[in-house]
Amino acid sequence: MDDFLLEKCNTFLDNRKALRRKYFLYSPEGIADIAFIYMSNEKEINFEMLEHCEDVIQHSFPFSSFQYRFLTKVYAAMMDVSNIEPDIVVNRVMSFEELFNRTFKDTIGLAVLCFSAAERPQVEYQTIYYRALAIYNQMKDLQRSLTNDLDVVYAGILAMSSNVKEDVVDELVIMDDLLVNEYRLPKDFSRRLSYALAFCDGTATQKVQNAMEFIEPCTSKWNRRIGYIYYILHAVVANISIPLDTIQKDYDDVMEYLKKSRQYGWFSKPERSLHACMILLSYYVGNNTSIYTLTNAILYTIALMRALAQRSSR
Secondary structure (H helix, E strand, C coil), X not given: CCHHHHHHHHHHHHHHHHHHHXXXXXXXXXXXXXXXXXXXXXXXXXXXXXXXXXXXXXXXXXXXXXXXXXXXXXXXXXXXXXXXXXXXXXXXHHHHHHHHCCXXXXXXXXXXXXXXXXXXXXXXXXXXXXHHHHHHHHHHHCCCCCCCCXXXXXXXXXXHCCCCXXXXXXXXXXXXXXXXXXXXXXXXXXXXXXXXXXXXXXXXXXXXHHHHXXXXXXXXXXXXXXXXXXXXXXXXXXXXCCCHHHHXXXXXXXXXXXXXXCCCCCCCHHHHHHHHXXXXXXXXXXXXXXXXXXXXXXXXXXXXXXXXXXXXXX
């Protein structure tokens, strides 16, 4: 492992440890997300500023239900690293929310997209809105939608990306068909992978092949059926223009290093695998808004699944 990758690992682990100590009752997915955001932006965690940003967000938006407990600190971290005044971020988020004509209370995933867009300078909100809506509606008409409101996030990630193809919906359908028919993936997994792959370079067939060559050795059939949400980022890592052998070696090194850190339990391999890919993406491409918006959506989905499971078991 080279020195820069080692530094990324240590930064992520140090951030995660400090956050767990400060917010010991907070969602582990939220902890990982915030650690990733500060690592990617190469900024130290300022707890005083983080709490100030969270206060601003909680006073500005109706984040009161249990689904949002994961989110407010994550948005606060995004606000802190943006170097934009909190009031300006709030105004941008409100503008974007109004365009969609939906509230965060009704559509949880919309907030993930709006806060991500608000961190970007000189964003044309209407352009993102209309493009995201077009992708979302076409996928819905084709009966290729996901099973929750995060469709709007995935469509929005594509709308914000500068290198997405004009015929992106056709590409999404091709990749979805390949993943379902050739690799026997469940539809929700195949569709999430397709969205993630859509902002990578290459042909649909090659991107799917690269992704599965990396994912299959890392996973079991159980992972690909039940725990698939932990393996979305692997598709993006596999399609960076770096040889797969190099990626696999770096991945194995990071996985082993995280294991030796003693911050992970016996049954935490899927979580460790996701964190390894988060570290590798920060190492390979640095700070990338599309990637950490996708990461936010993935971690949020995991947190929401756990929260719903805990709530139903009471």
